[in-house]
Amino acid sequence: MPASTPVPSARELLTQVGRSRAERTRGADERLRSLLADALTATETTASGVCVVALGGYGREELSAASDLDVLLLHDDRCPDVAAIAERLWYPLWDDRIALDHSVRTLDETLTAAAGDLRSALSLLDARHVAGDAALTIQLRTTLLAAWRRTAPRRLPELEESVRERGDRVGEIAALLEPDLKEARGGLRDGVVLRALAATWLVEVPQANAARIREGLLDVRDVLHEVCGRRPTDRLLADLQADVAAGLGLADRDALLRHVYQLGRTMSHLSDVTWRRVGRALAGRSVRRGARSRQRPGPVLTPVAPGVASVDGEVVLAPDARLGTDPMLPLRAAYAAADRGLLLAPHTADRLAGAHRPLPTPWPDEARRLFTALLGAGPDLLPVWEACDQAGLVADLVPEWDRVRCAPQYSPVHRHTVDRHLLDTCVQAARLVRWVYRPDLLLVAALLHDMGKGDGSPDHSVTGARIAARLAPRWGFDADDTATLVLLVRHHLLLADTATRRDLDDPTTIKQVAAVVRDADTLELLAALTEADARATGSAAWTPWRAALVERLVDRVRRTLERGQLPQPGPLATWQRLLAQRGGLDVVIEPREGGEVGASQLTVVAPDQMGLLATVAGVLALARLSVRSASVHTLDGMGVSIWSVSGDPPERAVLRERLTAALAGGTDLADRLAGLDAAYATSSKGRTRRRGGVGTAGAGPVGAAQNGAGADAASADGADVAAAQVRVVGGASTAATVLEVRAHDRPGLFHHVCAVLAAAGCSVRSAHVSTWADNAVDVFYLTRPEGGPLADTTAAEISRSVRKSLA
Template structure:
């Protein structure tokens, strides 16, 4: 059907004809992207013009104007229609009747409508008071009626915008910053808002407004394609959901990817992130240019008065060989020759990061166009400049992004391409893989005084997740890549080995500290064998902290830091040969002995709650003068009997206490008592609010042990009320046996979605499997629980291989059910 045919059907059939033509257009598989948006805008233009002209001739001095996104011709399937009925102040009744003739058919079709009726003077006054209205009018487009009226408004609005630009553009920049603060950065979000987040469609529109002011302009390269890509994704999102939404929710990403013909949701997100980076970088450059122009205008009268006229020459301050500062940016010196100086890109970047200044767009593009590739291996200066760049702290991020925008990072480090804009489908992670690596380097720069080789720490931070672009275990793949990269950038053989070890084992300390029994000699010995030396251990400790801090708030805490520090201390002792090969188990403390005797005397559970704190280190100061709380230590003694673990875990869950670590062991009271008591040493924290009273905890423990408290029923009620996200399916639980993790027990590791009472269910399943739990090590990352249980048979020895595998299978089946 031609455009003329479509128009005729629309005119002949009215709203029904338009609706049918619109439906056919949206379901045509061959037409998508800009052609469909253009066709949908044209179809809507013709229909609205027909409504305007219907019946008798419309009043004179009236026009119908599309503004905002509709004015730009960017109609997505569920977009609002932004319309202005413009009139010269003539017959109010005739204008009102015309408005009804247009608005009501739009509403009847269920289309969202943002409408107004104004004279040109009213439109300009409203725009002067409301920046968003003024931005919408910048895209005003004539649809029907008095063309001269529309043209006059457009001319006046553009003149107002340009005259008011010194005042309006700072307001627009502030509006963009506030929106970014609320919505986050599109290029890193797992469920981004394509319109409102930083780097989204709103920012692309803001750049058009800046260009319309004639005060500054955005870098044009790639900007139109980035905007088109986000619009294409929004179109597919509207068709997939049937709703006017801009939020790309997790449960809809596969369907949107299929609508666009993409491989999967990760490919979709990567394309969205790439587009957002182009818009974000263009915004940064543009707003810097706006600020420079406005400062220059403000300073010009004063400068002319001082120097008696003439054009002032901007000052240039040297920063490094071939690199100078000019007007708040880092630019190349007039004598710089990037075609003859392969180290210049890194030298300029390092100088900019150290000075805390942005690299000018012109400088980066000149380098990208002319720079020669570095030889292999890199010269020492290049390696030193890379380390300087990585060690410059927070300014490193902006400088790195400038290099990335012009493709310089992948020229320096070709392996970077696989992690660039790669999403991480884990709610614990705040960033894409590449940004996480830079954030880790920023965090590592704060820890360089703790290690003897800060250069190795910073490079390991940059490379520790480089294997995430490859299939399989990213640590194993990363080790291979790190060896190649480290040799290429000029490290010697010993340093290459250390960097490869750091990348291979960057998760070793935190995983071992939170999931293994540190009193088990096999645990500490295995870490010592993997690390190999005190120097590598020191670097791995700092890398572990930097990695966790750069991941997100759920990945690091004083509690995790204390566990890792304890493990490092024990491993260091093994590496220095200061501990016996197989030390005896730690004897009960005096407090545990007292509780054990009291439990035997009363025949029931006794407990004590004690706050745990982390004293400041030698070089640390607590702002409040108080040590930071690590949680609460809960000591429990119970006469030996079956089912203690699930009962205690269930009671703690009922009282909304989160279990961080749990250790259980039998303690034989000395003669003449000759009885056994279970000692439980747990660390807990309240989900919210204050901790429960110890006497209430004990009372519920007594009732749970004698069967009068229905723990399962109470937890089922909590589970039913637990919030669930619509359409989000958690990955299935996984239970494995860790081979050779301990000589004294079998280690069963559980990975599952964290839920209230999870530890209670696991404990009950282990009791039903007739195994004894020696200790439990509980770790929660976001919505995922990773718990390790040291279990034995009733004889107190590890389970045979087949029996251990059977227990793991039964436990996994229970959790899946």
């Protein structure tokens, strides 16, 4: 007789690479049926009164290579040997090394568990019969669903709060470089919640769309679990993304993240829409109960704009809507929803996308007015724009939107994808419209400023300016307004870059900015765009220090444009001159202007000597102080350096003692800083940065991104450290040579560069430092010992020396 085919173990059935979820579920079901049949035979028990029920993901037939089996052995008093049956079920599975979430309960015990624990209730809603007495499973499901619908008004607020808490704790899929596919907002867990909401019968849930999104996320998770091997995770780790992309047939990591972000965004949108409807449904029940109404009132349709009405908290098409003949109908509906804080009904957005008439080119004035008003709606813009984007309406309004939709930003400084960052910038810009002469230009520039990202362009500002030049005339802006929008997009980094990297006391700095903006009105627009962009980027991008620098720059440029006034280097304060004339080393610690927490100004006075700045920088680095800027003055043979720092400085006497020892050669700064750098590299692994030369609190160029010229072009995991870039910035000053150093951040970097410059025999007049994540941008204004800029050959040699020392 031929040998019988061996029955595969449960582990083999679950973990075999390439098996589909249905195949894994079918294999697990067959294994459990076989085990239950053997157990019933061994215990001489009939199948009546006992059954095996699949719960949770197993109940939904969503098993991956790393899933556990969530199994309930349900029984009633007709099954006396349930303990023996359970042993014969569980032990073979444990022998197969299967992660098993098991329970043995009666029907009453199961209902009590569901009533007392929300997560258990959600898992039980997906109960599916596997083996044994099917009538018992049917009774369980019928009773559970009836109880869930009866208690939903009481339990849903708790469920909503748990969903909100989880989203706040884990984050949103489309805002994470390593998203958790299960727990993050917009992930698989939200899909489970939508199934539970549909089961309440309180609201309509787009289950087909939600199921499609879940299938897409499950496909990604399946490949992720197969790639992980023995260490399964639901988190899409950076070092696994390339392999997961290949497993899904996607081009690269960027394509994978766009795919996952789009799935998560759609799931979040469905969840938001459903929860808003749940809130209205529960509020309506409460009102009717309070009024003791016997009849439910019908929906009231309220006109809000031509062809547009509101009903039950949603904007819909009015009966007289000229769908297909009114080209401005989508804009009127979107603006009506955002202006009133209402939901643009998904079926309305779909109808508009499927039948609306395109706007003529150029747009009529009314269309442009509605569009800019929509952009200025504040936070209520976000859900309305998302509804339009999900329906396909945004691509008609902004043809370039596809290039930035769900485009990842690999800098950890950015909180969101490129498209969401553009919308957040519009939200921030809406707060500033009263301070500019043309709010419409500010809002459109906010929407367009990073539109050049998303395709690997070497300079996204240049690409974005070309896009603005194409779109602005289409939207009906005249030639002058188009030129202003192009300028704003092309130079949206100008003020932030200049404020943090240039000497604001140098007349050349102010003249160069003034030459770009040309007039005070445009300067106001650019300043507002700078602030909105920075606030939308993240907390590190708009600190009080940064805001003060930009404000100082804008004020000086405005005076130049309006009165022709150029700044002059500020003299030392009287007390600083007296301190220098006294001779000897001293230090004064003062709080920074504006009262920023953790910010100080240090004045260090010491006999002038070559390398003084490097020595002070090294002492500050060892004191864990982050330097933002430094300026140097010489008076009667004394060096007076003024430092802007963040961190907690030591006591004045302690800092003076450390500086005295270091200047006398009693401290081996180089060795101690090398040790600090080594410890820092080991502990931080290229992630959170704070060094003596620069701190993330003074983050670098606003809006710089992975495809721009900014300093935040870092790898997401910090593993790849790009070679240092050192260049002489031509024309940046007539009084000094400007050297820009871009390098991987570390505590001793600023001291190191200062030491190389001192060894080269040049003086540092001022220094300005900034970072994005793990990248530092340090700018030095260099002069000859007797004053004046360096010779070109000398500057080139010093640039090579600094670059070589950082290699």
